Amino acid sequence: MPDNRVVVYQGPGKVGVEGVEYPRLELPDEVVNGLGLAKGAPHAVILKVVTSNICGSDQHMVRGRTTAPIGQTLGHEITGEVVEAGDDVLFHKIGDICSVPFNIACGRCRMCNEGKTGVCLNVNPARPGAAYGYVDMGGWIGGQADYVMVPFADFNLLKFPDRDQALEKILDLTMLSDIFPTGYHGAYTAGVTTGSTVYVAGAGPVGLAAAHAAQLLGASVVIVGDMVQERLAQARSFGCETVDLSADGTLSEKIDDVLGEPEVDAAVDAVGFEARGHGAGAAEQPATVLNDVMTIARAGASLGIPGLYVTGDPGGIDEHAKVGQLGVRIGLGWAKSHRFTTGQCPVKQYNRVLMNMILSGRARIASAVNATKISLDQAPEGYQQFDHGAARKYVLDPHGMVPA
Structure with missing residues (x-):
């Protein structure tokens, strides 16, 4: 299997890139034990991360301003290429490039059926709502990584219609996961x-x-x-x-x-x-x-x-x-x-129409937020510069897929 690395909180003001296990089609133990769900996740996919962005919400953890433990993995803004799909995934195939809403949602509970995917009831035993790589949000591994697992893929993933067009506009499209x-x-x-x-x-x-x-x-x-x-x-x-x-x-x-x-x-x-x-x-x-x-x-x-x-x-x-x-x-x-x-944005309410705005050229969000690509190994430097007020949105490019 390929190697995998992820950005990890190492204490107030410090992050590092650490080796971790390649993801499996399995739910986190925290979710399995807390909600009584099956461990296996045939509804999930493994993504090769195309881009993952550093977010101001991540900075709250890195500054020591949350209860995040040392070792907390980071990264909830994820865009990736499907490299493995579970047997129950019907509508996504190997090679698809997709945006991942930062809200993890089951697509089955009352909140999801009401469009309130930021407060899904089946993904976090601690409270309604979950996210990748965030404290108290269900124990899901972060996406500032080489590879990441995405559950309930048919519900959560937003597939881009054309691969070449997606890669051409990836610095805009990467913003669909959150900001x-x-x-x-x-x-x-x-x-x-x-x-x-x-x-x-x-x-x-x-x-x-x-x-x-x-x-x-x-x-x-x-x-x-x-x-x-x-x-x-x-x-x-x-x-x-x-x-x-x-x-x-x-x-x-x-x-x-x-x-x-x-x-x-x-x-x-x-x-x-x-x-x-x-x-x-x-x-x-x-x-x-x-x-x-x-x-x-x-x-x-x-x-x-x-x-x-x-x-x-x-x-x-x-x-x-x-x-x-x-x-x-x-x-x-x-x-x-x-x-x-207040509260988490229910990303799925907006991401498809905003994708259309990007693909048509109406929205130029990468320019507005000054999107700046860096490598995964440069994540600690990106966190430091962002914390000092840099007017940039740092976009991690783990596999060199972002065009020059």
């Missing part, structure tokens, strides 16, 4: 539509994806807020307005400078629980962005919250933050009749 649908979900659930004015908090890859999605949905003005100048410049590169949150002045004043009024029609939190306050050198204030979006969203607005919030944060600023209990001004949101959408 493009997640950003789109943030903008869509915030109610972005033709002519909307939109504020996106955070110019990391998900924030940039949300900004590009807002443009595709017809927004008249998209404003992106961040403290990292390189990331703000990246947002401006595809037509967004920006506000520098490290500068003096309130967010409402900054919005007013752009729009002539201090409120927007829709707002997206693409930051999550490691948010900081405003101003140069501001300290961590985990509820900052949630309170910001309520402050600057008009009455009756919707708020999309794809930014990650956790139930366990060893590095939280106080005992409340360590269990995900934050100082959110819910009274403000109530008074303004705001609507909130």
Whole structure:
């Protein structure tokens, strides 16, 4: 069998590439023992990983800001080529190149039947919902690897219609596993539509994806807020307005400078629980962005919250933050009749239509997020640069399949 390697969390601030067993068509012991399912997985496939991306959610683990144990495998953004298929896989064959939603879903439970694949009931005994290579998400091996197993393949995989076209556009298509649908979900659930004015908090890859999605949905003005100048410049590169949150002045004043009024029609939190306050050198204030979006969203607005919030944060600023209990001004949101959408993006609701947008040339998500390919061996360097605020989306290319 081929060798297999995977990126592994080795302690706060440190990842490495380690050798692991080649995947089998079997479910993780955690799932088998916790849910009483059969070990064998004839419904699964083995993928040769074409691309796997470094995500900001991975960085929370690598910074030591979750309960992830040392040895946790990493990688939930996966695109791959089918190299082995179980006997029960009917609609995928060897050689197919497919996108893998980061949500692992059985396709059979009540939540899956309702389209809520981010909270599948049959893939994680700890809580609804699972993902590859993530703490408390079912024990599934990560996809920042040479090879990975994908269960319930007929339900989960999105096959690209043409192999050559897929490889030509792979830096765009690789974003379908997570950040493009997640950003789109943030903008869509915030109610972005033709002519909307939109504020996106955070110019990391998900924030940039949300900004590009807002443009595709017809927004008249998209404003992106961040403290990292390189990331703000990246947002401006595809037509967004920006506000520098490290500068003096309130967010409402900054919005007013752009729009002539201090409120927007829709707002997206693409930051999550490691948010900081405003101003140069501001300290961590985990509820900052949630309170910001309520402050600057008009009455009756919707708020999309794809930014990650956790139930366990060893590095939280106080005992409340360590269990995900934050100082959110819910009274403000109530008074303004705001609507909130939180949680994992149900990728399958969006990935096929977004694939069509990419293949037609309408969506240019790789350019928007500054997709940058690196080898699997360069993953530790990519994590370090990303953690220092690089305005790039790092795409791992384990087998050299990404065109130059």
